[in-house]
Amino acid sequence: MIEQEFNLQDDLIHLNHAAVGPWPKRTLQAVEAFAHDNHQLGSLHYPHWVAVETRLRERGARLINTRAEDIALVKNTSEALSMVAWGLDWQPGDTVVISDEEFPSNRIVWESLEARGVQVRQVNLHGQQSPEQALIEAIDAQTRLLAISSVQYASGLRVDLEQLGEQCRQHNVLFCVDAIQSLGALQFDVQACGADFVMADGHKWMLGPEGLALFYSRPTAREQLRLFEYGWHMVEQMGEFDNPNWQPAHSARRFECGSPNMLCAHALDASLSLIEEIGIATIEQQVLQNSQRMFDTIDQLPNLELITDKQAGRYAGIVVFRHKQIPVEQLYTWLMEQHVLCAQRGGGIRFSPHFHTPWAKIEQGLQMANAGPQ
Template identity: 55%
Template sequence: MRDEFPLVSEILHLNHAGVGPWPRRTVEAVTRFAAENAHRGSLRYPDWLAAEQRLRERLARLINAAPSDIALVKSTSEALSIIAHGLHWRPGDNIVGITQEFPSNRIVWESLASQGVTLRQLDIDRSAQPEDDLLTLCDENTRLVAVSSVQYARGLRLDLARLGTSCRARGIRLCIDAIQSLGAFPFDLRVVGADFVVADGHKWMLGPEGLALLYVSPALREELELRQFGWHMVAERGQFERRDWRPAPDATRFECGSPNMLGVHALEASLSLLDEVGIDQVAAAIGERVARLIELTDRHGFELLSPRSAPLRAGIVTFRVPDRDQQALYQALMGSGVLCAQRGAGIRFSPHFHTSEETIEQAMTLTAALAHQL
């Protein structure tokens, strides 16, 4: 993988939960696409559409859906907004979520307050069984449970299959923000039973910002009221003079305008690498690296903030160095070339399958040295 990820030696990249580096093949795909635009314009536009279809197929395989169920949108936030403001709400309805969510998966639901919809949130830092406790917050007015597959700050991984089974039994819809797991761990819609799945491509999928997956269950597709309109979302796309338009029957109804072809070529190339390696192998490699980070966290006397149990952890290891200013430590790490994040009251490291053991060892040794200097 060193050939695919030629990071400069001054950089220790441990921030895939933030923005991941592109593989070499992705850089080459974007370079070819740019050169083609410069020299031939849109002469081969049908080939570009073929790349878009390949991307839908790769994303569909990633969640075990059909390509026609995949909409390509700008971001996780846009995807969640399409869902939140497409559903028909009644005053008194409520949504159940988690307090420790990234703002994208909180603000969008809070924006429904003007329609009389409330957001009930579980503090997972005080919950030993978050799946059960989420359902305890539900009542006869709960229309939706909206959670992240992996919590962004400390990396708690939810048992989505268990949650999905309970939601289906109670007639509650389930929305999964999978940005911290797609590309890192297997995801099977047939097992999870989610009604909605969203995820950006710039983290574990190794792609660019500006392109995201939106899945809406085919059974619910026409229930979502459309709020964005344009030439691309119609069934008779290409019949520009036609007046009696109707929304496309597939997921492209949520794509109002021209596609992000640059992003399409980039993300399709990135996912080709994950397909070649295999998502099970990717997940196993990430698990090994996370286990090593936890071992080193203990060895250096740091306080682990992420789950210690293997079934509960993902690709995120968050820790704090006792009696040290975590903000100052984060700034020192970034200044020394360790790409990480300050989250969950500590320092967040997030390695991918290609992250070398040497990178992990050096980063933790450097963390201990910098903490000693503070």
């Protein structure tokens, strides 16, 4: 089944799911079918489109172990983070704890609150303490929220979300998780980790398109967010267009102000159907095995040096390394010219294959990186 779903051209080595991943065949077919339906029949089948959107919420909910009503479909991770950052009633002196290696989406949004008197504490995750302990020790009486990526985009470092969630509950601190580098690659249990907010775009490990993200909010935390987008779709009485006594939806739909992105909903629904069929536990096992094999191979190649922490529990699908002689910029440019899709991150080259990536392709990419331009 996997071979039938992914049909990349032969000269391409795609090791870049941490950026933008290729679609499965079923996702291509879903988009083609939706476009064909719209082209020939207009909105005749709109009730079916809504059913697909509903099914997508249910798939997203199952992926993180929650209810569909706790899932909003928003444009991207940055939008969801902004809804949290600018939805809370901040007081001067409040602090937000983050790491010092977050992707800009999970840093700039908190720094933007400076005008409201909110301070951002950036924590070094690579000191003498564990990453979790360093974050926990940065929490004090003024801390309102801890925001962290489940897996760091530039280093591949994975944190213990359950430990952080437990400490946030003990300190009465909101817990916000940018899960874009783990959803679709690793098992994620929002009940176990106790996150109040979780967000992730669909275009990386979830195998979907850009332009649609899952945004989870715990009901009690959801009620704390002031809304700043309004429209026909976010009201409890959706469809009662002449009702003057509207109220925001009790569900996470309150964060969806207007008409849904039906094209992307059809695409992401198809992509998540593949993840469900394979099973996220099986996918996680293969993703971690790929990383383990890359660690072993890098250790054996004379010119490569591993950057990502290979300690069990500290990595996911991202592996970053450097060449001992060739500058990172030069090696990255050459690899991309050879159609080895990767990224320049964290002081090295970032490889991020998914469960479906053939090991032969991964190994070929590593061998090419080791040899470098001749």
